[in-house]
Amino acid sequence: MKTLGQITVLFCGGLLLFFTSDFPDFGDANSPASLHLSPYFIENTLKDTAVPNVVTAILADYRGYDTMFETTVILTAGLACFLLLRIPKREVKSRYYLHEPTGVTLRFEGDKYPQKSDVFKRIDSNWVPYDLIINFTCRLLIHFIQIFALYVVAHGHYSPGGGFQGGVVLGASVILFAISGNLRAAIKRFGEKTAALFSAAGVFIYAGTGALCMMIGEHFLNYNFLSPLLGTDRIMARSHGIFIVEIGVAVTVMAVMIWIYYNLSSAGKQDEGL
Amino acid sequence: MKTKQRIITFCITFSILFLFWVIFSGKFDLFHLSLGIFSCLLVSWVTSDFLIVTSDISRFIRLFMGFTLYIPWLIWQIVLSTIHMIPIIFSPDIHNKINPKIIKIKSKMRDNVGLVTFANSITLTPGTITVVLNTYGDMAVHAIDDECANSLPGDMGKKVEALFRD
Amino acid sequence: MIVYISGILIAGGLFFFLVGSIGMIRLPDFYSRLQAAGIIDTMGLLLSMSGLAILALNEFTLGNFLSALKIIFIVVFVFLTGPTATHAIVDAGIRAGLKPWQKK
Amino acid sequence: MTFFTTIFTFLPDLPAIIIITPLLASLLAAASGLFNRKTPFLIAAAALFISFISSIILIMQVVETGIVIEYRMAGWAAPMGIVYIIDHLSALILLVITSAAFLNFISNRKNIETEFRNKEGAFNSLYLLFTSGLIGMTATGDAFNLYVLMEIASLSGYALIGLGSNRSPLATLNYLFLGTIGATFYLLGVGYLYIATGSLNIADIASIIPTMMNSSIILFAFIICMAGLLIKMAIFPLHGWLPNAYSDCSNVSAGLIAPLTTKVTIYIMIRICLTLFSPEYTFNYLKISEFMVWLAIITIFFGSLSALAQKDYKRMLCYIIIAEVGYMVGGFFLGNRIGISGAILHIVNDAAMTLALFMAAGIFLWKTGEDSRDSLKGMFGKMPFTMAGFTLAALSVVGVPPTCGFFSKWYLISGGIAAGQYMFVAALIFSSLVNAVLFFRILEIAHFEPFKEHNHDHVYHHSHNTLLHHHQDHHDEHYETTKHNGVVKEAPLEMLIPFIAVSIMLVILGLYSGTIVANIIDFVIPAAII
Amino acid sequence: MLMETVFSIKPVFAVLISLLAIPGIISSRTQNIRETWTLVAAGIKLLIILSMLPLILDGKVVSFTLFQVFPDIGISFRVDAFGMLFALVASSLWIVTSIYSIGYMRSLDEHSQTRYFSFFAAAISATIGVAFSANLLTLYIFYEILSLATFPLVTHHQDKEARSSGRKYLFYILGGSIGFALPAMMITYHFTGTLDFAPHGVMAGHINSGLALMISMMFLFGFAKVGIMPMHSWLPAAMVAPTPVSALLHAVAVVKVGAFSVVRVFTGIIGTSVLADFNISTIVCVIASFTIIIASLIALSQDELKRRLAFSTIGQLSYIVLGVALLSKSGMTGGMLHIAMHAFGKITLFFCAGAIFCATGVKYISQMKGIGRRMPITMTAFLIGSLSVVGFPPCGGFISKWYLVLGTIESGNLIFLFVLLGSSFLNAAYFFPVFYNAFFCSEDQMLFEDKVEEAPLWCVVPLVITASISILLFFYPQPFLKLASLAVSTIMGG
Amino acid sequence: MEQILSFIAAKANYWAYVILLMVGLYAMIVKNNLVKKIVGMVIFQTAVILFYVSIGYKTGGTIPIIIYGDGHNSIIEPAAKAVDYINPLPHVLMLTAIVVGVATLGVALALAIKVYQEYGTLEEDEINKKIRA
Amino acid sequence: MDNLILYSSIVLSLLMAIPLYRTVMGPTVLDRFMGVNSIGTQTTVLLIMIGFLYKRVDMFIDIALAYALLNFISVLAASRYFHKSKGLTEDMESQDS
Amino acid sequence: MIIPIDLIILVLIIISAIAAITVSDLLSSAIILGAYSFFLCLLWTVMGAVDVAFTEATVGAGVSTVFCVAAIFHTTRRTKD
Incomplete structure (x- = not known):
């Protein structure tokens, strides 16, 4: 197997390397790729959509359909991880609770355990106390990460970034919270059902916008329909349409990243996890 | 709350x-x-419950001012200890120059924010790293040589304590 | 003028990057290497970033000012995250049972 | 009346509706699955049905008018935006996909409820996503969009087959690796095309390629795309992932994925060879036909012989699928009109046959809890209708008239003779004989062996992970029916009716294959091919 | 000779009527209803076929295309004289056999009767389909359906013996058709571009001698149901089936379908001119003669009655092939007539064997001592049947043999005359011991008690009917003779 | 010398992409450990991204965000010239590809966890041994 | 100014090889963490320098900012691995996870 | 003008890629993969693909390494190659 693999790799690699000489030079402004389609995009984006960031414009408008499915890919991954890993809740014989003021761990048998309480915290047998420094710094940073993420989403038109990047950062903020404290705390704030709902809702915003266009009589995902709704001209309508779908992307990406993390880090048990 | x-x-x-x-x-x-x-x-x-600094606005402002004064000092400390590190790193006989050790110090502060500030300041200054910190103020610090070890808690401790004194 | 100042600062930053990097190579054990790595996080970043921030202010406009401010924010954030990361690594080392190098 | 009015209102948007409906429904299913266990099924079934109906309307539209329907996504014209192209071929494949997905789905309600307990929402959602991925792959006119949809189909496919027996995660992981290699190679091929032509739209690229026939980049694009697709369609040296992946997974997933994945990949191969690269390039300029046909021949021999060695029913089917891939690839690369017609016809027929066989497997498993051949003992007496349908499917695979398998094989063999590829003809006949032996063995067991008591403790062993804690109480009903007298009765009607429908379809497809060829496939093949 | 073509859906109904009866059979709750369905379908089928008879006798052809499965080939039906002859035999015998099966199955209380009658119906459908098919593809399709539909009938007992013989059956039949007939058909299609049966064949001018020989042989052995010698051994094995099945299917439907297909292909596809020009006919004749002689010799050594009959069938089938391959008018007429004549004779014999088994449970000839006294009607019918098969007047078999003999003389190959005569003696020789045992044994050798009686009425009536038809056909062979000569005149061109 | 340098500069990216592609492929084919294969898969996918992004680069071009006039809502067209901007289309495609990569990574890791839960190891040969046993 | 930034960034990118050496060669996993952390820091600086090279620094700062905020998540996650009482070298196979 | 940086980073990328698949510890492999993605991000910015770089930055630094570590936490670090 090893030799076979090496031979395959060397053969393919050699072949591919050899034929790189036919490629246009790196950075060649006259290659077919730079001459055929992209000039149209670069020269007309601002006219068509009022979005200076050409990438965003292509992503969410010219090839918005691709992006819808890109978002769906993410959703699919979330669902897949859930389907593969999630273990339904099972009856547990005993539960551990930490009395937070004193740090004493109590073990409760059966269904005698403290109901919702601020001083008692449910923990697992492999619970470790969180680190003070990490916990504090992360709590401090999470706001900024989140506001930064929202900024990225909102300014996708003018600077790099957009729904996907913002969504990942948002998701990362929750992941950070889960890492710095523990997974239970994170799940308490952003539950699994919420994650599932959000991840579906994001794609729904995207595809629903498209479907709305279709119902009003335009083509699917043709944002022109927004112009009577928002009272703007068609170009600005496209700009706003792009913004709406970016929000959808961000919501999905955030929720799915968190959802995948929940499942991966606890191997589907959604207990304390990593 | x-x-x-x-x-x-x-x-x-x-x-x-x-x-x-x-x-x-x-x-x-x-x-x-x-x-x-x-x-x-x-x-x-x-x-909003993550960043519970205090509910007292005047204290918040005082803290903010204190920090504004503290940070330049901290940066100066960083510069100093970095300069202290340069000869160590470039010395041909590096193994004799250093004497890593873990020392234990105790801070009187009970405020978690203060403790974390202190610990992070220690870590920020090259030559010392906070290894362990708990809510009671017990700290273990890894220092690269005796000079760094001796400077603790030192001025930094006092300044941070002053900053977070109520 | 601004260019020169920033040039000096950036050069200083690069120098400290070098120092930290060499320290990472030369020092004998993980904990002391971490001390050297701290230089990269602090002095190197501080100097080079302030150099760049000043460079951004070469033409003073609101946008450039905000850019410089953002660069400073990067420093602030790294000053928050850097020690935390260092602490996390050290903590992991201790928990993993890695013994510090001791002078014989 | 209102129904038709609605339909006609959306008529211009049908190409979008056919894919958007499953997509939106998958979201609803995923969301509603959190609150209710029954609604996801209803939503999904309704969506699949709508897709099915729209595909019927589409194919009728295409056949009647003979015009290729072009739908502009986001309103941008072809090279700039993404367009959907519904021509005869894609309409045909769309019909195959939607009908197979729909029938398999409604017949498996009980299986889904037991095997994926508490995860029905996610499962149904993924099922729909898989379907919409395949639909999109079929309809799209954009080379890159094809990749995205391929990834959707693959990812949801991994999830669907990852939750089967306890061996399935490993098999799925291997499938994932090879699937990723395949998809990435395809993406790379698209990249090569892009670097050479600067376009991503299939029609646009096709109009540019004739000007640069001699470019080695184009050649490489072709080779890499093909390599990727060949991996995904599991042709002989690259088939390793398929048997494990398909045989270890749950039946619902197998019934969806096994009939469709390889077929749609072959469809894409045909599309790339015929539409993207012109037939002139593929058949005349490259001169790889001979090689591909030999590859197909080896695949057929290999698949058939390996199938002979299998004890497990589903594994056997998997190797048969591999052999059938050889039929289609070989038939296509015969390069003449008859051969290509046969290959395309066989896509349809093979999808139907495989669907029927896997549905039968699902019914057997549901009833007996095992999937070895021995579990079928005495089935003819106990489940005559199921076995009748199964026999039809088996005969179709063997190629006995008047089932559909015969007719596509007829075209393939005629094509082989016309092209002078007698080895291919021999391989086809050999494979038919082997299939006859294979299925005869099963039918013989079912016919002759006395009925055996089945150990029902093993019924749901393959989904141990999700069900351990629930299946006891949930299956009381099922236990009631089976434990009294140890008699397995005919499968529940909701499973049986779709299955019988598919089986009868096998005959109908066969009898109407002339119509299909004359009205649909003839329009697909460019006039340049004789 | 240009024939007037009538387009009518009647052939389709004739084929489908018994298939349509299947749901009725399946859904029947009691035996009576089920059997009523069977009988009604059989009656309707015969009526439909009879209704077409006048047209055919007028020299017209009924035609209908059901599906256009390939651009230039469809599943189409075409009723001509030869097909009519065969269909008439098959459908009339179906009624008789149905009646007989009812008696047989009831008296032995067999299991799975629903399945039995369903597949019986399917098989007869396929048989009529073969008879009426207008092109080779349609013929092939119905041929395959017949093979598969008879499999459950052959293996009705579902025991070990049934299993092995079922395997053998499918191996020969399916293997032959997929392995030989299908490729031959494809090659034919490739060279000629058509598969329609034409009166003088379609191959002339398209093909060279080697290929023609190869295709002919592939068809001859590919249609393994005809039982030409190396491909014959499924037939004795298939005798494990219940007797009505053996009777109808292995004396009439299945084997005659084989013979019919071979004749159809030789005349309609390959064409007499090709057969004659490339000297293929002689080779076929030799093979057929070989089969005739060898099968008769083997039959002599069989003790089990049904096996003996089976080998007899193998021999008799080759008469048909031989008759056609002689390429003389009388020979061909004889061959075609033999389909009918042999059918009535042989089915009588099988009915008798079944009746004996029903009444006594005896299978072997050596155990049948004295049975003639207990079951006089049955054994008289057996006598008539065997006389017909041997070709003794006043039985139908004589007429076909007469034409065959004429044919050998006409074609000038006297060696085949001797083959025919010799085999007739052998036929007589292997039937004689049965009578001897049945009638001419002494009291003390008798193996049967007094209480053994005739088989049930349902069993006896059919065999009486067929036996009397056998005799009737000697005196009144007109319909069959006319059909056969019509067919021959079409083929031989006036 | 300069020619060689410019030749290297013109093709280095493509070489690098081939090397990365092969590194990833090698890991996926040869490596025994499942997570290693996953790592290889990630590298494999990024190689293609490198290829695409290299296609898009234009010497002297700036990033594909149009420098627009004052005020972000008013559209003032000093019409952007295609030569000045890097080709944005590959970037769009590769955003999608990265997303797909992450999604695949997540699913693959989930499957790896499942495999480990089943067999207690990630080495393929050990797993095969356990299956046979 | 261009040259200043260009050469600085070249030097900086060369300097990144040293932490990379630590990352690749590091005797323990923790050394690798350290190396990656340093690489992250240098990346942040280099990103902004490239922004200056393109004369569009405002567009690049967001990326650097994202790094500054997210760089340490992976290190935290990895250290969390050791928090959960996993050894440095041997795997605690018996632990019920 | 930006070519030298491009070349240097390419070399670093290849080194880290090879290291990621050869290092005999999965946790290390995951960490090196993180470094790999840093370099990739740099490379994208060098080539002017800011959006791609941003995505790579967020994904590489934010989630993919975390996912890997989480998975390794639930499986094992041990590897034979």
């Missing part, structure tokens, strides 16, 4: 975040500002 305290923290969080938003955004038209307000409301609503 009391409602009033909550509102105050919310407001503080919101204003800080909005400041950040404005700096990030650099766009001052209505659309983006309203987006900013919306986002900041959202974030502060979701996470």
Whole structure:
């Protein structure tokens, strides 16, 4: 197997390397790729959509359909991880609770355990106390990460970034919270059902916008329909349409990243996890 | 938590975040500002209990001022200890120059913010790293040589304590 | 003028990057290497970033000012995250049972 | 009346509706699955049905008018935006996909409820996503969009087959690796095309390629795309992932994925060879036909012989699928009109046959809890209708008239003779004989062996992980029916009716294959091919 | 000779009527209803076929295309004289056999009767389909359906013996058709571009001698149901089936379908001119003669009655092939007539064997001592049947043999005359011991008690009917003779 | 010398992409450990991204965000010239590809966890041994 | 100014090889964490320098900022691995996870 | 003008890629993969693909390494190659 693999790799690699000489030079402004389609995009984006960031414009408008499915890919991954890993809740014989003021761990048998309480915290047998420094710094940073993420989403038109990047950062903020404290705390704030709902809702915003266009009589995902709704001209309508779908992307990406993390880090048990 | 305290923290969080938003955004038209307000409301609503500095506004301002004074000093300390590190790193006989050790120190502070500030300051200055910190102020610090070890807790401890004294 | 100042600062930053990097190579054990790595996080970053921030202010406009401010924010954030990360690594080392190098 | 009015209102948007409906429904299913266990099924079934109906309307539209329907996504014209192209071929494949997905789905309600307990929402959602991925792959006119949809189909496919027996995660992981290699190679091929032509739209590229026939980049694009697709369609040296992946997974997934994945990949191969690269390039300029046909021949021999060695029913089917891939690839690369017609016809027929066989497997498993051949003992007496349908499917695979398998094989063999590829003809006949032996063995067991008591403790062993804690109480009903007298009765009607429908379809497809060829496939093949 | 073509859906109904009866059979709750369905379908089928008879006798052809499965080939039906002859035999015998099966199955209380009658119906459908098919593809399709539909009938007992013989059956039949007939058909299609049966064949001018020989042989052995010698051994094995099945299917439907297909292909596809020009006919004749002689010799050594009959069938089938391959008018007429004549004779014999088994449970000839006294009607019918098969007047078999003999003389190959005569003696030789045992044994050798009686009425009536038809056909062979000569005149061109 | 340098500069990216592609492929084919294969898969996918992004680069071009006039809502067209901007289309495609990569990574890791839960190891040969046993 | 930034960034990118050496060769996993952390820091600086090279620094700062905020998540996650009482070298196979 | 940086980073990328698949410890492998993605991000910015770089930055630094570590936490670090 090893030799076979090496031979395959060397053969393919050699072949591919050899034929790189036919490629246009790196950075060649006259290659077919730079001459055929992209000039149209670069020269007309601002006219068509009022979005200076050409990438965003292509992503969410010219090839918005691709992006819808890109978002769906993410959703699919979330669902897949859930389907593969999630273990339904099972009856547990005993539960551990930490009395937070004193740090004493109590073990409760059966269904005698403290109901919702601020001083008692449910923990697992492999619970470790969180680190003070990490916990504090992360709590401090999470706001900024989140506001930064929202900024990225909102300014996708003018600077790099957009729904996907913002969504990942948002998701990362929750992941950070889960890492710095523990997974239970994170799940308490952003539950699994919420994650599932959000991840579906994001794609729904995207595809629903498209479907709305279709119902009003335009083509699917043709944002022109927004112009009577928002009272703007068609170009600005496209700009706003792009913004709406970016929000959808961000919501999905955030929720799915968190959802995948929940499942991966606890191997589907959604207990304390990593 | 009391409602009033909550509102105050919310407001503080919101204003800080909005400041950040404005700096990030650099766009001052209505659309983006309203987006900013919306986002900041959202974030502060979701996470307002993370940044519980204090409900006392005057203390908050004092703390802020103290920090503004403390940070240049800290940077100066960093410069100093970096300069202290340079000969060690470039010395041909590096194994004799250093004498790593873990020392234990105790801080009298009970305020977690203060402790974390102190610990991070120690870590920031090259030559010393906080290894362990607990809520009772017990710290273990790894120092690269005797000089770094001896400088602890030293001035830094006093300054941070002063900063967080009520 | 601004260019020169920033040039000096950036050069200083690069120098400290070098120092930290060499320290990472030369020092004998993980904990002391971490001390050297701290230089990269602090002095190197501080100097080079302030150099760049000043450079950004070469033409003073609101946008450039905000850019410089953002660069400073990066420093602030790294000053928050850097020690935390360092602490996390050290903590992991201790928990994993890695013994510090001792002078014989 | 209102129904038709609605339909006609959306008529211009049908190409979008056919894919958007499953997509939106998958979201609803995923969301509603959190609150209710029954609604996801209803939503999904309704969506699949709508897709099915729209595909019927589409194919009728295409056949009647003979015009290729072009739908502009986001309103941008072809090279700039993404367009959907519904021509005869894609309409045909769309019909195959939607009908197979729909029938398999409604017949498996009980299986889904037991095997994926508490995860029905996610499962149904993924099922729909898989379907919409395949639909999109079929309909799209954009080379890159094809990749995205391929990834959707693959990812949801991994999830669907990852939750089967306890061996399935490993098999799925291997499938994932090879699937990723395949998809990435395809993406790379698209990249090569892009670097050479600067376009991503299939029609646009096709109009540019004739000007640069001699470019080695184009050649490489072709080779890499083909390599990727060949991996995904599991042709002989690259087939390793398929048997494990398909045989270890749950039946619902197998019934969806096994009939469709390889077929749609072959469809894409045909599309790339005929539409993207012109037939002139593929058949005349490259001169790889001979090689591909030999590859197909080896695949057929290999698949058939390996199938002979299998004890497990589903594994056997998997190797048969591999052999059938050889039929289609070989038939296509015969390069003449008859051969290509046969290959395309066989896509349809093979999808139907495989669907029927896997549905039968699902019914057997549901009833007996085992999937070895021995579990079928005495089935003819106990489940005559199921076995009748199964026999039809088996005969179709063997190629006995008047089932559809015969007719596509007829075209393939005629094509082989016309092209002078007698080895291919021999391989086809050999494979038919082997299939006859294979299925005869099963039918013989079912016919002759006395009925055996089945150990019902093993019924749901393959989904141990999700069900351990629930299946006891949930299956009381099922236990009631089976434990009294140890008699397995006919499968529940909701499973049986779709299955019988598919089986009868096998005959109908066969009898109407002339119509299909004359009205649909003839329009697909460019006039340049004789 | 240009024939007037009538387009009518009647052939389709004739084929489908018994298939349509299947749901009725399946859904029947009691035996009576089920059997009523069977009988009604059989009656309707015969009526439909009879209704077409006048047209055919007028020299017209009924035609209908059901599906256009390939651009130039469809599943189409075409009723001509030869097909009519065969269909008439098959459908009339179906009624008789149905009646007989009812008696047989009831008296032995067999299991799975629903399945039995369903597949019986399917098989007869396929048989009529073969008879009426207008092109080779349609013929092939119905041929395959017949093979598969008879499999459950052959293996009705579902025991070990049934299993092995079922395997053998499918191996020969399916293997032959997929392995030989299908490729031959494809090659034919490739060279000629058509598969329609034409009166003088379609191959002339398209093909060279080697290929023609190869295709002919592939068809001859590919249609393994005809039982030409190396491909014959499924037939004795298939005798494990219940007797009505053996009777109808292995004396009439299945084997005659084989013979019919071979004749159809030789005349309609390959064409007499090709057969004659490339000297293929002689080779076929030799093979057929070989089969005739060898099968008769083997039959002599069989003790089990049904096996003996089976080998007899193998021999008799080759008469048909031989008759056609002689390429003389009388020979061909004889061959075609033999389909009918042999059918009535042989089915009588099988009915008798079944009746004996029903009444006594005896299978072997050596155990049948004295049975003639207990079951006089049955054994008389057996006598008539065997006389017909041997070709003794006053039985139908004589007429076909007469034509065959004429044919050998006409074609000038006297060696085949001797083959025919010799085999007739052998036929007589292997039937004689049965009578001897049945009638001419002494009291003390008798193996049967007094209480053994005739088989049930349902069993006896059919065999009486067929036996009397056998005799009737000697005196009144007109319909069959006319059909056969019509067919021959079409083929031989006036 | 300069020619060689410019030749290297013109093709280095493509070489690098081939090397990365092969590194990833090698890991996926040869490596025994499942997570290693996953790592290889990530590298494999990024190689293609490198290829695409290299296609898009234009010497002297700036990033594909149009420098627009004052005020972000008013559209003032000093019409952007295609030569000045890097080709944005590959970037769009590769955003999608990265997303797909992450999604695949997540699913693959989930499957790896499942495999480990089943067999207690990630080495393929050990797993095969356990299956046979 | 261009040259200043260009050469600085070249030097900086060369300097990144040293932490990379630590990352690749590091005797323990923790050394690798350290190396990656340093690489992250240097990346942040280099990103901004490239922004200056393109004369569009405002567009690049966001990326650097994202790094500054997210760089340490992976290190935290990895250290969390050791928090959960996993050894440095041997795997605690028996632990019920 | 930006070519030298491009070349240097390419070399670093290849080194880290090879290291990621040869290092005999999965946790290390995951960490090196993180470094790999840093370099990739740099490379994208060098080539002017800011959006791609941003995505790579957020994904590489934010989630993919975390996912890997989480998975390794629930499986094992041990590897034979």
